Amino acid sequence: MSTSDDDVLEALRSTFSPHTLTTDPAELDAHAVDKGPLEHWQVHVPRAVVFAESVEDVQTLVRLSAEHRFPLVTRGAGTSVSGGANSTEGSVVLSLTRMNQILAMRPEDEVAVVEPGVINADLNAAAAEHGLMYAPDPASYRISTIGGNVATNAGGLRCAKYGVTRDSVLALDVVLADGTLIHTGQATFKGVAGYDLTSLFVGSEGTLGIVVGVTVRLRHLSRHTETIAAFFDELTTAAQGVLEIGKARVQPAITELLDRNTMVALDQAQGSDLAGRGNTLLLIQTDGHGAAIEAEIIREVLRGLGATVSDPGSAESERLIELRRHARGDGIATEVRVGEDVAVPRSKLVDYIRAIEDLAEEHQVQLKVVAHAGDGNLHPTFSVPSSELSPESGPETSPDDDAGSPALPEAAPVTLDAAEGDLPASAMSRLHAALDGSVRLALEMGGTITGEHGIGTYKLRWLDWEQSAEVIALQRRIKDVFDPEYRLNPGRAIL
Amino acid sequence: MSTSDDDVLEALRSTFSPHTLTTDPAELDAHAVDKGPLEHWQVHVPRAVVFAESVEDVQTLVRLSAEHRFPLVTRGAGTSVSGGANSTEGSVVLSLTRMNQILAMRPEDEVAVVEPGVINADLNAAAAEHGLMYAPDPASYRISTIGGNVATNAGGLRCAKYGVTRDSVLALDVVLADGTLIHTGQATFKGVAGYDLTSLFVGSEGTLGIVVGVTVRLRHLSRHTETIAAFFDELTTAAQGVLEIGKARVQPAITELLDRNTMVALDQAQGSDLAGRGNTLLLIQTDGHGAAIEAEIIREVLRGLGATVSDPGSAESERLIELRRHARGDGIATEVRVGEDVAVPRSKLVDYIRAIEDLAEEHQVQLKVVAHAGDGNLHPTFSVPSSELSPESGPETSPDDDAGSPALPEAAPVTLDAAEGDLPASAMSRLHAALDGSVRLALEMGGTITGEHGIGTYKLRWLDWEQSAEVIALQRRIKDVFDPEYRLNPGRAIL
Incomplete structure (x- = not known):
């Protein structure tokens, strides 16, 4: 489809200054991938990277792409955890990071x-x-x-x-x-x-x-926030707590649910003893002028369910929510992880978590679950010990919602296939089976395959589990209206 | 384009029972128009009305429309104030009112x-x-x-x-x-x-x-609401009050602004004396668990600006907001009115109202303004005395946001042209000039021609003031994807 590499590069070089255009191999590599899991054969080093500094730069590049028929992959910080910003074959990457005013x-x-x-x-x-x-x-x-x-x-x-x-x-x-x-x-x-x-x-x-x-x-921006940490013996009761808060007609700003394994991982990373205090943790934050009133209602509701609830002004609660917000809390180099991003109706939280616990057991993989419980958006992370895989496999990225945290080292793409090729295929196929099963379950419970991460390239394989042939066809026809030559970020978002 | 009337009716009759299909002239007339202003030549009596009772009924009718190439105008309660539910030439009306479960x-x-x-x-x-x-x-x-x-x-x-x-x-x-x-x-x-x-x-x-x-x-559903009525001498101060409430970081559930002429009209209709207490009225409601705290902040802020502010629990405030919500409060049979629905950035509220006051004076028309001030959505109503028009002209509908209130008699379509044809063209052209000017001004201030009523058929004439040729073309191409034969509600929403 595209003009030869030489022609494209020549056209780019005659248009953009070296300040704007790079073909430096290190830069090309850095712009080939994002933070999504990527199989090695999916990595395509772009022909060039253009750092646009103005709308005109973007327009000029797009017109070049039309003239010379090369695909353009537009990119910000490259923090997609679904492979939405990976480079594609023969593409030029358009970086918008300099348009930052x-x-x-x-x-x-x-x-x-x-x-x-x-x-x-x-x-x-x-x-x-x-x-x-x-x-x-x-x-x-x-x-x-x-x-x-x-x-x-x-x-x-x-x-x-x-x-x-x-x-x-x-x-x-x-x-x-x-x-x-x-x-x-x-x-x-x-x-x-x-x-x-x-x-x-x-x-x-x-x-x-x-x-x-x-x-x-x-x-x-709220002047007042109140943060509550509530430990529960039972996951079921914690999920019930989320629903009871709703019945008390309180809309918290944040409602995070952490399962036991997540607490264990946090304890290992932080030296804390969360898991000694319960099997499920709800972290809740209220805000606005009614924050204190709402927090008191929530504390009452959760105590009524038998939870151990933090006192008003608890510094630990604040610290925990920051931990949940900013840190993965699980920088474990001894496992290969793949996270998910399904959403289910809130009333199905327990059913869903129980079902994927069974799934993890069935496939002999480890499972941790955190959830934005207020909106039923779950981030289960499935993992297998690295020891089951190639010894040279380092820690892998996890496409959970925390990927891209600056606390993390710049992540290499997950090369699942490479791992698979090296050592026990069974470990990787167990991981894949658990992932597929978890996505299927979310759909069966009336949920979606992606609550907030997007389809990217990584979740394309599940998209027709959620969308009908008619919807897929409609989306293609809309794509045809906007980009009939499929030059803009081809191969993602839709089938 | 379409099959002959007889063929269409025969196809409909052989498909739908008399319970579902009607060609009764009174029903046809009732389904020809909605509550938008309509010039008489725009009234098209439909060929038939189908009262669908199931998704299958809808699918069957749509397939008939494809086969016999007649346009379908889908309709609910017909309360559009922009002519979004008016019948079009040769159309069959699809009523969805029976699908009400x-x-x-x-x-x-x-x-x-x-x-x-x-x-x-x-x-x-x-x-x-x-x-x-x-x-x-x-x-x-x-x-x-x-x-x-x-x-x-x-x-x-x-x-x-x-x-x-x-x-x-x-x-x-x-x-x-x-x-x-x-x-x-x-x-x-x-x-x-x-x-x-x-x-x-x-x-x-x-x-x-x-x-x-x-x-x-x-x-x-909030258990707590607090309603505040605040009277201001100056419109400017009232609008400043809206911004100051924002600076106090309070998000009211409702923030309505009523100008002096609206208060006068309410007084005439209700026998009240609002206009004696100020020149601009803000009606504000807070809700949620912090409602009382927020209301107290608002009262302080507005008193600080010199407003006369209702006390907590004021029954009058509650009554006023219900009046604003449910009633036009201006069922005046002696004027011809046309309302508008622009939105401007909140900080432009005063500039906008001042500018349309000037416009009203320039064109010698009456003006009343109510605004959802919290989001900058204004409903100015321009009017001229009926005495300037045909004596047989009755009260006209006003496409403001209150049209369709059950407190009103079923409204006849506004037949502006008929009026125009009958008597002083100058009155109608003054009205039109004021309307056009008010829409132009909203756009000049960074606003939109319709905040919440939609384009329908009535506002098509202003749409290319807001949208570029490229956007108009894109929308047509999207329409082509979904309905290339323009059978579904043709002639509205887009140009």
């Missing part, structure tokens, strides 16, 4: 306009100066970009109360596959003129156009 | 599944039994359907805090133009598999498919 901060309107390369945490820091926050808080928020968050419709811990990325995006500037710049949406909280193109671009993983500007809604 | 109420998941003909208020009543609510609350909520709300992405009073319809719709069942039934989205709060087709259908005014099932997210 907050173009407007309008505190009275509770709106900001940013370039796509702005780091989520930087936007939050700027908003905080005005008593505001940008609500979507993926675990990668200290390093991931708003553009990447938009591409995946990123979630986080606060979604049950404040919504996902889509709920905070009001308008977009998008460069289409032919280089045209369009503006969608409006700068106001409400607007219903025509089709909701903004929402169509959000979560489309860069396959419909390149987002070069984002108008976001900001929300009030 | 709540199919599932899952309080633990905070989710319900409904047929499209369920009345918004009925869903809320059913949810309230479980301490839950369906948040989107268009003023028509006592008579409008969830399907219609979805078609227009309806707003309401609570949107700044709880979002618009799109934010409460998790999944849809949709019959496509060829009769295929698809399911989009997921039953969980989060889900990012593939493109966001759900959001694409929401607000598409029935032009992309026929929504036959809606999975909605419910939220906690």
Whole structure:
């Protein structure tokens, strides 16, 4: 399909300065992969990387890609844990990390306009100066970009109360596959003129156009938060606690559930003794002017269920929630892990966790579970001991929601196949069987294969378990409208 | 394009029973129009009305429409104030009012599944039994359907805090133009598999498919609300109050602004003396467990600005907000009114209201303004005395957000042209000039031509003021994907 490599490089070099364009092998390698699990044959080193510094740079590159017919893989910080930012064969990577300016901060309107390369945490820091926050808080928020968050419709811990990325995006500037710049949406909280193109671009993983500007809604940064740690003997009771909080009509900002194995892993990493205090931990945070009242209601509800509940102002609770938010807490070099990102209706949390516990036992793999329990979004992590695999296999990345934390060393792509080729195939196939089974179970319980990480390339194999042939066909026809030559981030998000 | 009338009717009659199909002239007339302003030449009596009772009925009718090539206008309660449910030439009207069952109420998941003909208020009543609510609350909520709300992405009073319809719709069942039934989205709060087709259908005014099932997210029904009425001498100060409440980091559930002329109209209708107490009224409601704390902060903030603020528990405030919510309060038979639905960034509220006051004076028309001030969504109503028009002109409907209130008599379509043809053209052209100017001004201030009512047929003439040629073209190409023959609600929502 594409012009020869030489022609493409020549066209790029005659257009972009060496400051903007690189073919340095180390840079190419660094831009070939993201933080998703990738089999080695899926790694494609790009032809070049262009660090766009303006909308015009993006338009110019897109037009070159149209002329010379090479695929463009657009990328922010590369923190996708689903392979949404991996390079594809013959592609040029478009990095938007240099387009990192907050173009407007309008505190009275509770709106900001940013370039796509702005780091989520930087936007939050700027908003905080005005008593505001940008609500979507993926675990990668200290390093991931708003553009990447938009591409995946990123979630986080606060979604049950404040919504996902889509709920905070009001308008977009998008460069289409032919280089045209369009503006969608409006700068106001409400607007219903025509089709909701903004929402169509959000979560489309860069396959419909390149987002070069984002108008976001900001929300009030709470002056008050209260954090509660509640230890339960039984998972069932903890999940019941989540539902009882709902029945008390309290909407916490954060409701995290950690299972026993997660606590054990945290204890190992932190020297704590969480697992000695219970088998399931709920970490809950309330915010807003009613935070203290809501926290008191929650404490009463959970004590009523027999939980050991932290006192008001508990410093440990604060520390635990930060640990949950910022750290994987499980930097264990002796296992190969693959995490998941399913969501199920909240009432199915216990059934789901019990079922995947059975699955783990059946396939003889280890299982840890954390969940954004308020919205039924679970991150089970399945693992096998590294000792069962190649001795040279190092620690593997886990596509859980915490991948990309800056506390972590830069991760190499998971080369599952390589491992598989080296030593007991049975370990890897057990891991795969458990993963497949866990995804199937989520669907059977009325859930989804991905709550917040996106399809990327990694989850394509499960997509037609969730979507009908008709929906798949419709999405292809929409892709055809926007990018009939499949030049923009080909091979991800849709089948 | 279409088969002859006889063939169409024969096909319909051989398919649907007389219980389901009607060609009764009174029914046809009743289904020709909605509550939007319509010029008389725009009224098209449909060929027939089909009252679908099942998804299969809808599919059967859609397939007949494909075979015989007649347009289908899908309709719920017909409360559109933008002409989104008007019949078009040669069309068959598909009424979904009989598909009015709540199919599932899952309080633990905070989710319900409904047929499209369920009345918004009925869903809320059913949810309230479980301490839950369906948040989107268009003023028509006592008579409008969830399907219609979805078609227009309806707003309401609570949107700044709880979002618009799109934010409460998790999944849809949709019959496509060829009769295929698809399911989009997921039953969980989060889900990012593939493109966001759900959001694409929401607000598409029935032009992309026929929504036959809606999975909605419910939220906690607050046990506590506090309502505040604050009278200001100056509009400027009232608008400043809205911003100061934001700076105090309080998110009220409701923030309504009423201008002096609205108060005068309310006084005339209710025998009250609001206008004697100030020139601008803010009606604010807080909810949730922190409602009392938030209300106290608001009262302090507004008193600090010199407002006369109601005391806690004020019965009058409650009454006023119900009045604002349920009643037009301005059933004045002596004027011809046309309302608007623009939105501007919140910080522009004063500038916008001042500018349209000038516009009203310039064009010698009357102006009243109410605004959902928390989200910058304004409903200015421009009017001229009926005495300037034909003596046989009765009271006209106003496309403000309150049209469709059951307190009103069933409204005849506004026949602006007829009026225009009859008597002083200058009055109608002044009205039109003021309307056009008000829409232009909203766009100039960074706003939108429609905050929550939709484009329908009425606002098509302004759509290319807001949308670029490229966006218009993209939308057409999306329409082509879903309905290349333009059989579904043709001639609305997009250009």
